[in-house]
Amino acid sequence: MNKNNxxxxxxxxxxxxxxxxxxxxxxxxxxxxxxFYGAEGAILDSLNLVGLVFIIEDEIKIKIGKEIKITTxxxxxxxxxxxxxxxxxxxxxxxxxxxx
Amino acid sequence: MIKSLLDSEYxxxxxxxxxxxxxxxxxxxxxxxxxxxxxxxxxxxxxxILAKNNYQTYLYxxxxxEINLPCLLxxxxxxxxxxxxxxQLPFIKKQNIFDTDHPQFSYTQIEQxxxxxxxxxxxxxxxxxxxxxxxxxxxxxxxKYKTRNKxxxxxxxxxxxxxxxxxxxxxxCLVLGKTLISRSNTYAPNHIVEIIIKNDIDYLQxxxxxxxxxxxxxxxxxxxxxxxxxxxxxxxxxxPDTIKQIKNALPNIVLNHTYGxxxxxxxxxxxxxxxxxxxxxxxxxxxLRIKENILYVKTETMFLRYLNHESFFDNEYFxxxxxxxxxxxxxxxxxRQSEQINIGGRKFFPIELESILSLHPDIKESMxxxxxxxxxGEIVKVKIELNPTVSLDQFQENFGEFLKTNVPxxxxxxxxxxxxxxxxxxxKKIRS
Numbered sequence: 001m002n003k004n005n006x007x008x009x010x011x012x013x014x015x016x017x018x019x020x021x022x023x024x025x026x027x028x029x030x031x032x033x034x035x036f037y038g039a040e041g042a043i044l045d046s047l048n049l050v051g052l053v054f055i056i057e058d059e060i061k062i063k064i065g066k067e068i069k070i071t072t073x074x075x076x077x078x079x080x081x082x083x084x085x086x087x088x089x090x091x092x093x094x095x096x097x098x099x100x
Numbered sequence: 101m102i103k104s105l106l107d108s109e110y111x112x113x114x115x116x117x118x119x120x121x122x123x124x125x126x127x128x129x130x131x132x133x134x135x136x137x138x139x140x141x142x143x144x145x146x147x148x149i150l151a152k153n154n155y156q157t158y159l160y161x162x163x164x165x166e167i168n169l170p171c172l173l174x175x176x177x178x179x180x181x182x183x184x185x186x187x188q189l190p191f192i193k194k195q196n197i198f199d200t201d202h203p204q205f206s207y208t209q210i211e212q213x214x215x216x217x218x219x220x221x222x223x224x225x226x227x228x229x230x231x232x233x234x235x236x237x238x239x240x241x242x243x244k245y246k247t248r249n250k251x252x253x254x255x256x257x258x259x260x261x262x263x264x265x266x267x268x269x270x271x272x273c274l275v276l277g278k279t280l281i282s283r284s285n286t287y288a289p290n291h292i293v294e295i296i297i298k299n300d301i302d303y304l305q306x307x308x309x310x311x312x313x314x315x316x317x318x319x320x321x322x323x324x325x326x327x328x329x330x331x332x333x334x335x336x337x338x339x340p341d342t343i344k345q346i347k348n349a350l351p352n353i354v355l356n357h358t359y360g361x362x363x364x365x366x367x368x369x370x371x372x373x374x375x376x377x378x379x380x381x382x383x384x385x386x387x388l389r390i391k392e393n394i395l396y397v398k399t400e401t402m403f404l405r406y407l408n409h410e411s412f413f414d415n416e417y418f419x420x421x422x423x424x425x426x427x428x429x430x431x432x433x434x435x436r437q438s439e440q441i442n443i444g445g446r447k448f449f450p451i452e453l454e455s456i457l458s459l460h461p462d463i464k465e466s467m468x469x470x471x472x473x474x475x476x477g478e479i480v481k482v483k484i485e486l487n488p489t490v491s492l493d494q495f496q497e498n499f500g501e502f503l504k505t506n507v508p509x510x511x512x513x514x515x516x517x518x519x520x521x522x523x524x525x526x527x528k529k530i531r532s
Contacts, residue, residue, distance in 0.1 A: 020500040020516065038317035039290060046287070046313050047443065047480075050473045051514025071474050081317050 001064075001097070003090040009063045011089060014055040021048045037083040049083055060097070068096055102166050102274070103130050106242070110277025117155045118299065119282035124155055126277065129162075136163045138205070143214065145207035146221060148172045149198040150179050151262035153282055156200035158270055161220070161261070165238045169207075170214050172221040172233065175262040176285075177508030184508065187455055188231050189223070216404060222262060224362040225440065225448040233407040234362055236264075238271060240401045241365060244385065245275035248368060252303035252330065254279040256295060259305065259445070264362045265335065269305060287444075289319040293326075300327040305358075308338035309444040309476040311346055316475065320349045334358035334366065335445035336477040337435055343376040359433055363418055365401030378430035387417070388431075395420045395433075441470040441478050446510040453511050457482065460502055462490040465521050468513070481515035492518065 015022065015031065026034055026043060035042045037049045044052065053070050060068050070093070082092035112127040124132075136159060141147070147164050151157065151173040164171035174197050178185050185194060196206040218238045223231040255273065257280055259265035273280040281299045283292065287310065296304065311333060314320040331346070331353055343355060357379050360366030367386045372378035381388060386399035396417035403418075405411055412419040423434040440447050450468035457466040464485045470478040486495055503512045 017516075019496050020503060021512065021514070038319070042288065045509070046309070046476055047510065047512070047514055050476050050479045054471065054473075054479075054515055083316070 006090040173262040312475040482513040
């Protein structure tokens with residue numbers, strides 16, 4: 001499984017369920033170059049982020065058949081901010097799936 | 101009056117308040133307080149004011165204390181969510197709330213006279229959807245700071261002024277002659293870190309959720325080059341790893357786990373070196389009783405009474421409803437036993453949000469529950485049953501706008517589940 005698979009199978013469908021807090025224009029732009037969380041111009045606040053994380057966990061369970069908790073304490077030990085953008089998030093999820 | 105109560109030792113030229121565009125010394129503050137005009141008022145009137153974290157609001161709040169006019173601090177989110185304001189504080193009209201950007205005095209009559217001096221009012225959410233109005237004496241807080249001088253120079257107005265933590269930060273700076281640095285209306289970690297570094301802030305009062313976000317975004321690393329010396333964190337139980345990570349990233353910073361509530365203020369505490377989840381509440385300021393693991397507190401900064409509700413006292417001890425465990429001399433706060441939802445320190449009951457959602461024309465019924473998350477404590481989930489004529493797509497298209505207009509940001513549900521309540525027979529809502 002590569003980053004693109006994770007984007008298509010997990011992250012994009014999860015984002016699709018966040019329409020009540022993510023503006024429409026980002027869907028049209030397919031989230032390319034969009035900062036999710038943790039830097040200037042981020043589109044999510046901390047609560048939105050947690051909401052998205054819950055939905056992603058659900059998507060992983062449905063699509064990949066693994067029950068993974070993303071917001072466990074080890075998320076605090078990562079080398080780079082995992083929720084910065086589509087790219088860092090997919091790398092982080094791959095690592096999580098592989099290690100769990 | 102306020103000036104006479106304060107320590108006279110500090111230099112009036114010291115900066116009291118600083119924002120991006122404004123700097124005010126204590127001399128400016130006292131001179132502005134002296135020149136500030138308030139129309140006359142009666143003993144059964146209160147002064148509702150929009151609780152902005154800016155100099156002008158602080159000024160009117162402090163002057164109201166000085167002239168013994170009880171000031172009711174209205175949260176900005178409530179002011180902006182008109183439906184919620186009407187439901188929660190029906191006796192306050194939006195146009196009668198004093199906004200320092202458009203100052204126009206208007207007092208609100210209440211059913212009782214408030215005879216005590218130097219009082220103010222804050223609200224806390226109520227399980228029936230009606231908030232409790234908590235009457236405090238500012239003099240009790242002033243007395244606390246005068247006898248317990250914290251060593252810091254500058255702090256950040258992290259908590260909103262409508263919360264007890266916000267009021268305490270303001271009064272503490274005033275009494276001790278320290279500088280209060282303002283922030284804009286965002287809690288984005290990068291923004292807060294920038295203010296801390298730029299303004300040489302050495303003391304921060306915050307929440308465990310915010311500390312988690314500092315770590316998660318790696319912003320905490322930037323703080324190692326800041327002047328920050330002490331962090332107090334409270335309002336929700338922390339994760340052990342959070343504290344470990346902060347200590348690793350910022351080894352020279354003193355971390356202190358505090359305990360407080362709107363009714364009792366923030367109590368002076370000591371945090372265990374070996375386990376930061378354990379605290380000791382300073383016996384010089386507070387006495388404790390524990391009955392069936394529920395904490396009861398008697399303290400100097402105890403509220404005077406609720407204006408609209410019976411108070412939970414047991415022989416002068418306030419029942420906190422917090423579940424605690426004792427470990428020899430130490431106390432571990434396990435959290436509240438109720439349906440109350442705590443979003444990074446902002447608390448509300450499910451019925452408050454359900455009452456707003458009931459106004460959405462497409463929602464037949466809703467049930468709000470909390471979902472626990474290690475980063476922000478709790479987040480909001482709502483189960484919704486739509487009216488049969490409404491399509492899911494159509495609803496999703498518009499629901500975000502409804503939330504934005506009518507629901508305060510922290511109450512806004514992050515998770516939505518569409519259900520059919522009728523398929524589950526129930527006589528009352530079971531929030532699980």
